[in-house]
Amino acid sequence: MSRKYFGTDGIRGRANTFPMTAEVAMKVGMAAGVAFQRGKYRHRVVIGKDTRRSGYMIENALVAGFTAAGMDVFLLGPVPTPAVAMLTRSLRADIGVMISASHNSYEDNGIKLFGPDGYKLSDELELKIEQLLDDDLSSQMKECGDIGRAQRVEGDLYRYIEFAKRTFPRKMTLAGMRVVIDCANGAAYKAAPAALWELGAEVVSIGVTPNGVNINEDCGSTKPAALSRKVTEVRADLGIALDGDADRLVLVDEKGAVIDGDQVMATIGQSWHKADRLQGGGIVATVMSNLGLERFLKDEGMNLARTKVGDRFVVSHMRENGYNVGGEQSGHIVLTDYATTGDGLIAGLQMLACLKNSDKPASEAFRKFEPVPQLLKSVRFNGGKPLEDKVIMDAIESAKSELGNSGRLVIRASGTEPLIRVMAEGDNRALVNKVVTDLADLIGES
Structure with a gap:
């Protein structure tokens, strides 16, 4: 089933434009409220948000939907995404919601959903909500006496x-x-x-x-x-x-x-490996992580498992294969000993502990490997499917042949923006630059 609302990380878009409208947000509350109600107890949802102005609009619309479906709502206000994941479990809520477009500018906003275990929803649950969003849910809304309550809670940030x-x-x-x-x-x-x-x-x-x-x-x-x-x-x-x-x-x-996410994962992975805390025999990262990280881990007796880009794919692989350290070069660091999703504060505290233990300045303690020359360019496109164009497909195959066994080429469409990301890395910097520039120019002209 093709996705109309959900992308790689929840629902995201320009605020007050489909799908990031008050109407859709209310339907998300109604649909998720229907999907997650099991049994006859009072059902709970926790909602957090970042600091975007549009968060007020989305928050109120979600409250209307969830309460209409009979769920009690706990409004956390501005809190980190990992706080929503943690508090969903701590408050024994049926579902958690984070209103945020992450690293995007304020014009965008998004809705991320967490299950009662604090993990982001599976594809199956997202598809179930997708189907409900286009259904008439009026018959499944509650009678007046069973409508949910909403309350704003301040102390849970602490x-x-x-x-x-x-x-x-x-x-x-x-x-x-x-x-x-x-x-x-x-x-x-x-x-x-x-x-x-x-x-x-x-x-x-x-x-x-x-x-x-x-x-x-x-x-x-x-x-x-x-x-x-x-x-x-x-x-x-x-x-x-x-x-x-x-x-x-x-x-x-x-x-x-x-110091990027690759060096962070290398530092924490090495520290936990030496302390016999590392599980899975290594770490999980995406196809975007530097080849230097892979070589460093191998030299230290650890493996690197790669996934598609997106922290949900990293977390899924970690859970299925018993890893407890994973993340992305961009800085999503997942430490499942502590959290069910990426947590910048907790990762930062772990790095500060490593710095304290090293008795060295950060420039020495956190430079675990010399990155292989790597170049990433993002190319904006206006509709269509550039990566299915035969000329571009042939150019990609030719570039892979040029890089050979001493490099890697990764080309992918962004899951949140109309961009094609072109990344290459290898020991020959000039070749890497040429491959990325030529492909980016070709895609941009298509």
Whole structure:
């Protein structure tokens, strides 16, 4: 069945434009409310959001749908995506909802759904909700006396802060460390600085003044230049940049250099491997992770399992094959000992623990391997299916032959934007640049 509403990470689009309208959001609440009601107890849903202005519209529409379906709603306000996943389990809710478009600009918004176990919904459940969205659900809505209640809860943010702090090694503190945290003017603007300060760090915060339209604007994990400047300005030991919903991070060392998700996974994987904590014999990453990471893990006696791009594919492989460390080069880091989804704050705390244990500056402690030359270009297209064009298909095969066994080529359509992403890597930098540039130009002209 083709998908009309759900993409690779829930439902996402430009706010007030299909499918990200109040009408669709209300139907999502109604459909999910119908799909998740089992038994005769009072059913619960928790709803969190980031700081986009359109979050008010989507939140109220979801409340209307869920309460009409007879579910009691707990409104968390601005909280990180992983907090919604955690609180769904903690509050014994039937479903969790995060209103966010993650790293996108404020014009977009999205709806992410979690099951009662705190994991993102399976394809089967998403398809069930897809079918219900286009049905007439009026006959399945509740009578007046059975309509659900809604209440706004404030203190549950601190449950998440305490939960995150408990993942930091016992008897270790961040005393004596200066940390810059960039919250992208997003969902973690309260939680992340509070957790770091309570663990003893001297905290310098940026990106903590959301106004509804500045989320991810020249800040956060996708634009770490501001963090780099601040780290060098205040001579911090480490900088942590989260994205709009705080389920991913990138780091900046004391010199202002960016540390991506591959180096984070290498650091945590090596640390847990040495401590005999690593499960699955290695880590799970996507096809976008650098070949240097794969070589490093092999030299350290670990394997690298690759999946399609998307943290849900990473998590699925981890659950099916017994891994407890996985993630993406972009900064989604999943540590299933603690969380059911990517968590930028928890990953940052694990990296701070590694930094404390290393007795080295971040520029040395977190440079685990030399990345193989890699280039990624995103090409915007206006409809059609460029990757099914025969000229482009032939050019892709020719490029793969040029790279041979010393490199990799990955071309994929974005699941959230009208973009084709062209990535190549290999030991020959000039060849990598040529392959990516030629293919990107060809796709752009199609």
